[in-house]
Amino acid sequence: MAFISSGYNPEKPMENRITDIGPREYKEFLPPIIEKNFGKWVYHEIVEPGMLMHKAESGDEVYTVRCGGARLMSVTHIREICDIADKFCDGHLRFTTRNNIEFMVDSLEKAQELKKYLNDQKFSGGSHKYPVGGTGAGVTNIVHTQGWVHCHTPATDASGTVKATMDTVFDEFQNMRLPAPVRISMACCLNMCGAVHCSDIAILGIHRKPPMVDHKVLDNICEVPLAVAACPTGAIRPTKVEIDGKSYKTVAVKEERCMFCGNCYTMCPAMPLSDKEGDGVALMVGGKISNRITKPAFSKVVVPFIPNEPPRWPTMTKVIKQILDAYAEDARKYERLGDWANRIGWERFFEKCGLEFTEHLIDDFRDPAYYTWRQTTQFKF
């Protein structure tokens, strides 16, 4: 493993340094048919699951074939994607905002040939490499985060929970038989990198034990005021402790005020809190981003805790399926999951989904909590 220089000279680090050039311009990469009809599209059709057709003023048609991506992918996989784009699409492709892959061609025949080809590709373990789908009123890819693959603050894994969930709802990825699209998202801690707070169904990693405090090192590796200010519930105060006759500047955590968010650990490495039994996932539902008919909405917590069960999280996937099935069966056409729950009432939502309602689901965070309680006589028995 001999070191090979790129040309960079560590003796003169600022020499020949290029900065602030930003990304490559998107126009360099547009397929010719997209470039030609840019801004001149007239309508689109979803020809079949995973396949779109856009019609331009010029009469040109572009067919898009969308397939699932694991998001975490190797350069080997990306090169195979490139091989496909070279073979069918003159070397062009794109990725979506939900990390699916889209290939574009100019005729229905080519699109169908491509779709078949994509659906036929498998990994050695048997899973699809490029399952086609993710369009219309179905379940598309899961926006997710780093998990145990790369982050230091997670309460669960991202890639594993997502694979387990997508395997469970896979039929809905390749179909369009739900009342409206269902967006599932996942975040491995409540920093919520991604879209958990605004999705139809969301998986969220949570802790249930307060941080441990490494008193002996805290003052050396943390800014005490930052750790104090990090706490949403004011559970942390500066203090001194005596250990083996030596006095240390550190912090104290009022445990009954701590709700295990982990933000103090984000700010202070001496306050770790991950824990095998304590950690797990909460499920949220009913969020949306689009302004279609109803306003964008936050997702709400409906299952406060499910334990981590790697590698396949069977309880979690079972509950997700339960919610999805109840919604599919009961909701009206065009009704997003949250619109459905609002119409039938949350008391009915819990009944239909077979979920238990517990005290953990009643908001108790500051002033706005009041607005989530029920100030009306209107309710269903």
Add this chain to the structure above:
Amino acid sequence: MAKHKTPLLDQLESGPWPSFVSDIKQECENRAKNEKGVEFQIPADCPEDLLGVLELSYVDGETHWKHGGIVGVFGYGGGVIGRYCDQPEMFPGVAHFHTIRVNQPSGKYYTTEFLRQLCDLWEFRGSGLTNMHGATGDIVFIGTTTPQLEEIFYELTHNLNTDLGGSGSNLRTPATCLGMSRCEYACYDTQALCFNLTNEYQDELHRPAFPYKFKFKFDGCPNGCVASIARSDFSVIGTWRDEIRIDQEAVAGYVGGELAPNAGAHAGRDWGKFDIQKEVIDLCPSECMSYEDGKLSIDNKECVRCMHCINTMPRALRIGNDRGASIFVGAKAPILDGAQMGSLLVPFVKVDAGNDYQEIKDIVEGIWDLWMEEGKNRERLGETMKRMGFQKIIESAGVPVDVRQVQEPRTNPYIFWKAEDVEGGWDRDIAEYRKRHQQ
């Protein structure tokens, strides 16, 4: 022969969805064989050790990455997320495992030529593993060592003409929906605006100068395909302010059943024959549509441009011609004081490439002036708005107060007035008062 036994992860190789485990394993194999004779600059078995440490996390139910990690390239204050394994003896291949954020092209269109160049670089100097893409939008290179960072940056800028993305308390990498490139709903060129603002604010992106992170996202219409209203401090969402264009013939096509509603999005289930009254007219949130004698009409003055009717009959209904965008501010995840979606700041602004988007830049910079001065350490714009009041943001952005900025007027009467707006001001003499009112 795999380096570590991974009985738990192996179970994630079955099932239909693409398995990240199978994919990492094929990368392990390719690096072991090394058919092209690549002089790997970090351990060839790096992906093997990643599977090893991940398996250990599956057993322990806990992460095995040490807290934080501060690494980067000279000249920049962000772009690289440092990461070290907490069991380096067991997994030396991931002792260093830093992530590099690489700025993606707007709308994520690629040529295979460019992707292959990225792959060659990353196979040579990194783990060969990526995220396509991060939630904010970056191409994410997962896993390399500190000495490789400058080398990678040098090659990215000199050979691939590509820069790093953002991280830290600064402007993060902006992202956009695909906009006019392939969508008939796009009310402005989202990709052009995204590209322009990313370049305009390179300094703010690479050198943290803010109280906390700040994100831009650009949606072409209220459908929100890049979710700007939920995921960016400054969200630009396309809209129009004249009439929805109606093609009555195509309306008849939908009513007659020749055209599939919602472009066929519900084709997997029998929802019965399309009923324009039930599926469009009755669902319009402003009740501003009617369908009489085979003619669809819209009282556009009352339309809130929710997109429902257009989404449902894309061949019959089209966005208006007088186009622009609305600007929303303050979206954020829960930490610290609760999640926020963007709040409407500017109902309509022209998106004008002709004057280099100056009107939008003035608003951005007005907001930054206030927030950079007044924002507390690690306080998102949304929280500054809550603490100081929305009025302060309106003032600093230099935009007019507008009833559209509220969902409803306030219910409490705890109203602040400025002294200069009250006749006689606030300087009063109690002695004068006592002349009229005895103690």
